[in-house]
Amino acid sequence: MSGDQKQQLEQKLWDIANTLRGRINADEYRNYILGFIFFKYLSEKQHLYANTLLEDEEVKEYTLVSDPETLEAIQEESLAQLGYYLAPNQLFEIIAKKGEKEYIIEELEATLNYIEQSTMGTESEEDFNGLFQDVDLASSKLGKTPDKRNEVIVEILGKLAEIDFKLNEIDSDVLGDAYEYLISNFAAGAGKSAGEFYTPQQVSTILAKIVTLGKDKIRSVYDPTCGSGSLLLRVAKESNVADFYGQELNPTTYNLARMNMILHDVHFSRFNIEQDDTLEEPHHLEQRFEAIVANPPFSANWKGDANPLNASDPRFNQFGKLAPKTKADFAFLQHMYYQLADNGTVASVFPHGVLFRGAAEGVIREYFIKELNAIDAIIGLPANIFYGTSIPTCIVVLKKCRKADDNIVFIDASGEENYTKEGTQNKLRPEDIDRIVDAYANRQEIEKYCHITTLAEIAENDYNLNIPRYVDTFEEEEAIDVDVVSDRLKTINKELLEVDKQLADFCKQLNIPTPF
Incomplete structure (x- = not known):
């Protein structure tokens, strides 16, 4: 990804962050934006990894897999390699699309909780425990009614869905740096x-x-x-x-x-x-x-x-x-x-x-x-x-x-x-x-x-x-030549007298009193 593409990604993400500006204070909407970006990242990574596991299978697209045995195998491998697991119907793109027509807050909340629950008893449990606890989807700060809150969340998810993180093409630091760009912008205003x-x-x-x-x-x-x-x-x-x-x-x-x-x-x-x-x-x-x-x-x-x-x-x-x-x-x-x-x-x-x-x-x-x-x-x-x-x-x-x-x-x-x-x-x-x-x-x-x-x-x-x-940074002032200053003042005084004379002549021509 080029520098220009990286800047475009950063700008798109910041534009999405500004969707909530004015509705919620910066400390609050930071948690939602960064949390949803993280959810999208985990989802895309899960999707890509699952598809690599399906390369030799009859069904090669993860979102189309329904066989319990296959899903169980993907879950086992995902927990070992990624440290978490998301089922096909829990992927970001599926939930975001559903939000265009349906109320999704409860399903989204259950999915975020499931990411943490999927790690229980594994090596990654401590690293994922409580990760989404600051993404409070029931907060009245998002909207006074459930429908209003759903509307805001769907808007954010929809804008994020338009961005392809291209995890299979880019250096991992590109998205990570874009994430840090957001954090720094939030810091600048905090x-x-x-x-x-x-x-x-x-x-x-x-x-x-x-x-x-x-x-x-x-x-x-x-x-x-x-x-x-x-x-x-x-x-x-x-x-x-x-x-x-x-x-x-x-x-x-x-x-x-x-x-x-x-x-x-x-x-x-x-x-x-x-x-x-x-x-x-x-x-x-x-x-x-x-x-x-x-x-x-x-x-x-x-x-x-x-x-x-x-x-x-x-x-x-x-x-x-x-x-x-x-x-x-x-x-x-x-x-x-x-x-x-x-x-x-x-x-x-x-x-x-x-x-x-x-x-x-x-x-x-x-x-x-x-x-x-x-x-x-x-x-x-x-x-x-x-x-x-x-x-x-x-x-x-x-x-x-x-x-x-x-x-x-x-x-x-x-x-x-x-x-x-x-x-x-x-x-x-x-x-x-x-x-x-x-x-x-x-x-x-x-x-x-x-x-x-x-x-x-x-x-x-x-x-x-x-x-x-220990470090002397004192700058000595230049010595002042009194004679030079005196000559310069005399020159300025002569110039001012000439200006006064010209102004007096001008006022006389207009038949108005001089201002001095």
């Missing part, structure tokens, strides 16, 4: 809540390039606050990833992450996304990951010392202090370091406060540098680059097994020359992203942009990592 489910692609790309630097293959990638899964999938664009792991607190966003994985054709056996509070109920503590990327909620609340178990938790207990209850930033960083493999890299976004705040955070920061020698780079990003917040942010890069004399790279990419403006948002261009990654990889001094800092220099600054202490 205000403060956008940060809960989507990291801007430009930032995701930097994180992904850093954790995969010099690696063609990654054994495992992990995101402890994975949102819609966009960061995990971005890593797979930079390196061949074997397995994906993540955890997400918000149940709606958790469902979105699993849908996103499947839509990018990541087999259910290759991802493990869990739903829970990562700091209080971590699900992957026994594992160590080669790449960790994250965009944790900025300065979120957590239980901290209100939970006595945190003081003895191996993720936190060696640092001497717990992160403040009102600022969980360092708790997330400690969690990620604990789960990092010896050959791994963490790249995570934080507010600038983690670089200089004192008290408990100062103690933890010093331990990371002085005792663990784990901080590899600090990268300052422009302000107003994230959805829902205008504050400037930074990327903290961690590594294990650094040499004792390894330095820390400081990059200040916040200057106006390092980004462009798009509407109310600032945006990093491809060349801006490349400059950041190259500066990190090459570890060379770049005036007013990158400084390679010794650990001794950081100790002299009492382990304060505030970027302006």
